[in-house]
Amino acid sequence: MMPLILSSLALSDAEGGLLQSAFILSYSLVSPLAGWMGDRWARLRLAAAGVLVWSVATVASGLAPSYAALLLARTVIGVGEASYAVVTPSLLSDLYPPERRARVFAIFYAAIPAGTALGYALGGTIGSAFGWRTAFFAAGIPGAVLALTLLCLAEPERGASDGADTGPATPLGLGPSLRALCARRSYLFNTAAQVLYTFAMGGLATWMPTYYVRERELTLGTASTTFGLLLLIAGFAGTVLGGQLTDRLASRLRGAQFAISGWGLVLSLLFTAGAVLAPSPGIFWPCTFVTLLLLFLNIGPLNAAMANVLPPDLRARGFALTTMAIHLLGDAASPWLIGVVSDYVGLTAPILAAGLLLGIAGVLLLMGRGALERDVAASR
Numbered sequence: 048m049m050p051l052i053l054s055s056l057a058l059s060d061a062e063g064g065l066l067q068s069a070f071i072l073s074y075s076l077v078s079p080l081a082g083w084m085g086d087r088w089a090r091l092r093l094a095a096a097g098v099l100v101w102s103v104a105t106v107a108s109g110l111a112p113s114y115a116a117l118l119l120a121r122t123v124i125g126v127g128e129a130s131y132a133v134v135t136p137s138l139l140s141d142l143y144p145p146e147r148r149a150r151v152f153a154i155f156y157a158a159i160p161a162g163t164a165l166g167y168a169l170g171g172t173i174g175s176a177f178g179w180r181t182a183f184f185a186a187g188i189p190g191a192v193l194a195l196t197l198l199c200l201a202e203p204e205r206g207a208s209d210g211a212d213t214g215p216a217t218p219l220g221l222g223p224s225l226r227a228l229c230a231r232r233s234y235l236f237n238t239a240a241q242v243l244y245t246f247a248m249g250g251l252a253t254w255m256p257t258y259y260v261r262e263r264e265l266t267l268g269t270a271s272t273t274f275g276l277l278l279l280i281a282g283f284a285g286t287v288l289g290g291q292l293t294d295r296l297a298s299r300l301r302g303a304q305f306a307i308s309g310w311g312l313v314l315s316l317l318f319t320a321g322a323v324l325a326p327s328p329g330i331f332w333p334c335t336f337v338t339l340l341l342l343f344l345n346i347g348p349l350n351a352a353m354a355n356v357l358p359p360d361l362r363a364r365g366f367a368l369t370t371m372a373i374h375l376l377g378d379a380a381s382p383w384l385i386g387v388v389s390d391y392v393g394l395t396a397p398i399l400a401a402g403l404l405l406g407i408a409g410v411l412l413l414m415g416r417g418a419l420e421r422d423v424a425a426s427r
């Protein structure tokens with residue numbers, strides 16, 4: 048819907064990119080507080096409140112009379128999303144044992160490409176037919192029902208799937224939390240790789256449909272629907288496949304979570320170049336599909352790797368600090384930066400640069416396989 052919003056409000060690419068960056072910035076800054084609350088209070092209630100805030104702010108985006116009001120609404124959406132996103136891994140870890148977590152996280156996080164794809168497809172279709180404001184209404188209203196559903200679920204016991212002895216509790220203070228997290232080197236490798244990955248993916252997710260409209264001269268409906276469909280299929284398949292492969296190969300492949308994720312990101316370089324530089328749809332659409340498939344392999348493995356090396360009482364904080372880092376240093380800036388560069392040189396160069404960062408993230412993960420094995424062994 049970005050082209051519709053830019054046209055309706057007479058915005059530059061930089062201003063359009065700032066809409067996404069504002070959401071990510073608030074999401075990042077609220078995540079540590081939500082993580083601290085998640086390690087202390089009932090997580091399902093926190094998640095329900097976050098979903099409700101997200102829904103109200105999304106509807107408010109459709110009602111925004113000006114760019115400033117839309118920017119504020121996008122900021123509040125980030126607050127709501129942070130309140131439920133950072134506690135979910137902690138909840139899932141208490142429901143499933145370590146050997147099943149890669150698959151479980153993969154199934155759960157498959158909702159990301161599915162939801163993003165629906166956003167592109169339905170957002171572009173509804174926006175083209177009824178206006179971008181109506182698309183926000185359609186996205187925000189169902190969230191209120193989901194918030195009520197979360198309140199009906201039972202809160203799992205912390206550490207229920209980690210065995211009887213999970214070690215001494217980590218104090219809730221910032222200093223002890225950071226020391227406990229930094230003592231696990233694989234956590235640092237994981238977070239650093241995810242920063243680069245999220246920087247690139249945030250920019251690509253924001254600007255790829257616009258790239259196809261401008262550089263490939265496709266209509267908005269065709270670009271949004273096709274990209275959304277590829278994202279749905281490749282994202283869902285890649286996420287589930289990554290979890291399945293990791294759990295199957297964990298006993299045979301050194302640092303399986305990092306190995307599968309790392310090689311997928313490195314191989315994506317070739318297909319990203321094809322998606323951007325290939326001259327015809329018969330080449331660039333298949334390259335886009337393979338790129339997305341490889342990029343989403345890492346979702347389940349990396350989240351499982353983090354959950355497996357963190358004690359139950361530290362998980363929400365650990366995921367929250369990683370969430371803050373990957374978004375504050377990642378996709379809080381990338382949509383805006385790509386928009387700024389695009390105003391001068393077009394979209395091709397910054398999109399290729401984002402693809403290069405994905406390969407570097409893969410190299411970091413491959414370097415961290417030994418640290419992951421040691422941290423997993425120490426946590427048992």
